[in-house]
Structures are given as structure tokens and as C-alpha cells.
Amino acid sequence: MKPAPFRYHRARDVHGTTELLAELGDDAKVIAGGQSLVAMMNFRLARPDHLVDIGALHELDHLGVGPQGALHIGALTTHHTIETAPDDVLGPGFAVLRRAMGWIGHLPIRTRGTVGGSLAHADATAEWCLLAVALGARLVATGPAGPRHIPAGEFFLGPYTSVLAPDELLTEVVFPRPAPHAALTEFAARKGDFALVSAVVDLDVEGGRVCGGRVGLGGVAPVPVRVPEAEAVLADGGSFADCAAAAAAAADPPDDADGSAAYRxxxxxSLVERACAEAGGTAEPREAGSR
Ligand SMILES: Cc1cc2nc3c(=O)[nH]c(=O)nc-3n(C[C@H](O)[C@H](O)[C@H](O)COP(=O)(O)OP(=O)(O)OC[C@H]3O[C@@H](n4cnc5c(N)ncnc54)[C@H](O)[C@@H]3O)c2cc1C
Structure with a gap:
């Protein structure tokens, strides 16, 4: 199918774009890489009267570590840019992001799909949404009145729903500190599919010993979640197996045609234990898409 008719607008600067969005209201949709929106329009799941193409807002295509060690990723940065970012840009502290990109769809999708588009789309099993929540990222949303900073844990409201207002652009995501002992792993029905369940573990390591960490899960709730019960096990010096058991006990996953709650x-x-081992350096990272 082809999309319903719409009027095309080419954005020229961030402020003008937010003013245009404010004027057009709910009748408008921003388009970035188009990898999710175009399919939704073709299936008539989205029928915007106005399409605002932000592809020429080059100021939103940036990537670099700031003075405090935080990684700043502009919204128009593609998944492939992160996947191929050299060590002197990402450094060892953010290699988890580079490795995670292999799990997103296929190469053509990663070369066009953007980090900001993925976060704004707010799919509960998208890798960027889980990474942002698990690693405590901050999202920058810019409206006509200027930017506001939103913790990732408060950004997602439900499947495909976020706190972004119709006149706001997601302009940047900031990962506040390096995560040198972090790993993402997941299970999908086929290579390149969205994950059925995904896990991120970010360990705190002192003197060669694990003294805490963050555990995040995708595919078990309407939004990506942290699991305090599993994090408490890490803080108490428990084993990776106990951490994984605590995560499984705390999870309340859906039960549907894609998989029963017990299966999830x-x-x-198994994914949390695997992510712990990869993060802790006792297992090699699995190749994306492998079982
Ligand atoms: C076959 C296939 C497999 C895929 N597999 C995966 C996968 O395994 N994991 C995964 O995470 N993704 C997957 N994707 C989705 C892909 O990652 C998309 O790139 C991403 O979800 C959306 O990015 P985009 O730039 O293409 O956004 P678009 O499609 O252009 O936009 C998506 C939504 O975000 C809004 N939007 C975009 N940018 C902004 C912005 N800066 N500010 C405000 N709103 C904005 C749009 O209005 C729209 O509602 C897959 C896609 C396909 C087609």
C-alpha cells in the first residue's frame, strides 16, 4: 500500500521546525530515517497530513565525549555511525553501544535509522530505549521555548508513547558516564527481528570485584525497565546466577502468541546471566543475532 496524501515540509533549523510543529499540532509528523514511520504510513497506521523532514538539520548529526566524560549523541546520528565509530570517538567506556548496534534489524535499516527516531518511536523492545533506561541516559527535547532534559526512566510512558509534546523535537541523548563493564544481549525469533526479550547489565567493578550494577530488561513490560531486585544481588556480592534468578522472579512478562510468560x-x-558474564569479562560477547 501507499501512504495517504500528505504535505511535505523540509526543516531548515531547529527553532523554526518547533514553531512549525506548534502551528501544525497533531496533524504533523516528523520524519528522520523513515525506517519505522514510512512502514506505518504505508500500512495506514499513521496518516499525518503534514510530514516534516528533519534530515537536513545537520546540527543534530553529532557524536562526541564532552568535558565531563559524558557521551553526546545527536538525534540524527544513525545506528551505523555508532556501529562504525572509531575508538577515539567512543572509547572503551561506550563500546557497549557499538556492539549493541548489530542487534538492530539489518544493515540497510541501520544506515538510515537514527538514534533519535528510535527513542522517539518508543518501541518497548528497541535496543536504544533499553540502553537509555539501563545506562541512565538523559534525553534532550527541544520545543519553541527551548530545550528540556528528561531522564530516560521518565521518558517512556507505554508502547510507542513518550512524554514528547507534538511541538518538540528530540535533539540529543546524553549517556552520562562511561560503562566499560556493560553488555547487551537478547533473543529474537529470527536474525534482525525485534527482540522477544533483551537484557542490559552494567557492572560496577572495583579492585577486580563486582560491587554493584544496573540491570535493565526489554520485552517484559510496556516500557524498558530496571530491575532493583537483581541490582540488589549484585550490590550484596551475589553470583551472576543469583542475579539472573532474581531478575526472572521479579519480571512480570506478557503472555501472548509470541511466547508464554513462563518462556519469557x-x-x-538466561539472558541476564549471559549479559553479566559478558559484562564481567568471563564470556565473549555473542555475535549479534546468534542464539
Ligand atoms: C525490518 C525492520 C527491522 C527493524 N528491527 C529493529 C530492531 O531489531 N531494533 C530496533 O530498535 N529497531 C528496529 N527497526 C527500527 C529502526 O531501528 C528505526 O530506525 C527506528 O525505529 C526509527 O528511526 P528512524 O530514524 O527511521 O525514525 P522514523 O521512522 O523517521 O520516525 C519514527 C518515529 O519517531 C518520530 N521521530 C523521529 N525522529 C524524531 C525526532 N528527532 N524528534 C521527535 N520525533 C522524532 C517520528 O515522527 C516517528 O513517529 C527495524 C525496522 C525495520 C524496517
Missing amino acids: RQLVR
Whole structure:
């Protein structure tokens, strides 16, 4: 199918774009890489009267570590840019992001799809949404009155729903500190599919010992979640297996045609233990898409 008719607008600067969005209201949609929106328009799941193309807002295509060690990623940065970013840009502290990109769709999708588009789209199993929540990222939303900073844990409201207002652009995501002992792993029905369940573990390591960490899960709730019960096990010096068991016990996953709740809980257990081992350096990172 082809999309319903729409009027095309080419954005020229961030401020003018937010003013245009404010004027057009709910009748408008921003388009970045188009990898999610175009399919939704073709299926008539989205029928915007106005399409605002932000592809020429080159100031939103940036990537670099700031003076405090935080990684700043402009919204128009593609998944492939992160996947191929050299060490002197990402450094060892953010290699988890580079490795995670291999799990997103296929190469043509990664060369056009953007970080900001993925976060704004707010798919509960998207890798960027989980990474942002698990690693405590901050999202920058810019409206006609200027930017506001939103913790990732408060950004997602439900499937495909976020706190972004119709007149706001997502302009940047900031990962506040390096995560040198972090890993993402997941299970999908086929290579390149969205994950059924995904896990991110970010360990705190002192003197060669794990003294805490963050555990995040995708595919078990309407939004990506942290799991305090599993994080408490890491803080108490428990084993990776105990951490994984605590995550599985705490998870309340959906039960549907794609997989039963019991199956997803079992996936949580094995994926969290695997992510812990990869993050802790006792297992090699799995190649994206492998079982
Ligand atoms: C076959 C296939 C497989 C895929 N597999 C995966 C996968 O495994 N994991 C995964 O995470 N993704 C997957 N994707 C989605 C892909 O990652 C998209 O790139 C991403 O979800 C959206 O990015 P985009 O730049 O293409 O956004 P678009 O499609 O252009 O926009 C998506 C939504 O975000 C809004 N938007 C975009 N940019 C902004 C902005 N800066 N500010 C405000 N709103 C904005 C748009 O209005 C729209 O509602 C897959 C896509 C396909 C087609």
C-alpha cells in the first residue's frame, strides 16, 4: 500500500521546525530515517497530513565525549555511525553501544535509522530505549521555548508513547558516564527481528570485584525497565546466577502468541546471566543475532 496524501515540509533549523510543529499540532509528523514511520504510513497506521523532514538539520548529526566524560549523541546520528565509530570517538567506556548496534534489524535499516527516531518511536523492545533506561541516559527535547532534559526512566510512558509534546523535537541523548563493564544481549525469533526479550547489565567493578550494577530488561513490560531486585544481588556480592534468578522472579512478562510468560521468564534468566558474564569479562560477547 501507499501512504495517504500528505504535505511535505523540509526543516531548515531547529527553532523554526518547533514553531512549525506548534502551528501544525497533531496533524504533523516528523520524519528522520523513515525506517519505522514510512512502514506505518504505508500500512495506514499513521496518516499525518503534514510530514516534516528533519534530515537536513545537520546540527543534530553529532557524536562526541564532552568535558565531563559524558557521551553526546545527536538525534540524527544513525545506528551505523555508532556501529562504525572509531575508538577515539567512543572509547572503551561506550563500546557497549557499538556492539549493541548489530542487534538492530539489518544493515540497510541501520544506515538510515537514527538514534533519535528510535527513542522517539518508543518501541518497548528497541535496543536504544533499553540502553537509555539501563545506562541512565538523559534525553534532550527541544520545543519553541527551548530545550528540556528528561531522564530516560521518565521518558517512556507505554508502547510507542513518550512524554514528547507534538511541538518538540528530540535533539540529543546524553549517556552520562562511561560503562566499560556493560553488555547487551537478547533473543529474537529470527536474525534482525525485534527482540522477544533483551537484557542490559552494567557492572560496577572495583579492585577486580563486582560491587554493584544496573540491570535493565526489554520485552517484559510496556516500557524498558530496571530491575532493583537483581541490582540488589549484585550490590550484596551475589553470583551472576543469583542475579539472573532474581531478575526472572521479579519480571512480570506478557503472555501472548509470541511466547508464554513462563518462556519469557526463562529467557530473562538466561539472558541476564549471559549479559553479566559478558559484562564481567568471563564470556565473549555473542555475535549479534546468534542464539
Ligand atoms: C525490518 C525492520 C527491522 C527493524 N528491527 C529493529 C530492531 O531489531 N531494533 C530496533 O530498535 N529497531 C528496529 N527497526 C527500527 C529502526 O531501528 C528505526 O530506525 C527506528 O525505529 C526509527 O528511526 P528512524 O530514524 O527511521 O525514525 P522514523 O521512522 O523517521 O520516525 C519514527 C518515529 O519517531 C518520530 N521521530 C523521529 N525522529 C524524531 C525526532 N528527532 N524528534 C521527535 N520525533 C522524532 C517520528 O515522527 C516517528 O513517529 C527495524 C525496522 C525495520 C524496517
